[in-house]
Amino acid sequence: MEEILLKFEKLDSFRKQELLDFLEFLLNKQAEPAEARSYSTYKKRILEVSAWSDEEIDVFEENRKKFSQWQALEW
DSSP: OHHHHHHHHHSOHHHHHHHHHHHHHHHHHHHSOGGGGSHHHHHHHHHTSOOOOHHHHHHHHHHHHHHHHOOOOOO
16 A cells, blocks of 8 residues: 555556546446346447437538538649
8 A cells, every 4th residue: 555655656646536537437337236237237238329310410420421512622
């Protein structure tokens, strides 16, 4: 533990905060019940993710084509 504290003191304030954030992440993950990490729970959460309709995707495709045809102004 002493070695960890010595190394922590050598870090700049940004890296210290980054390490503290990571530790918080690990603690939160550890506190999750095992069922929250189960395959069935993961599958349920994934299935709840929204999907774009074909019409919504078409808008992006159309804009992609227009963007590809766009010519930048010359200086």
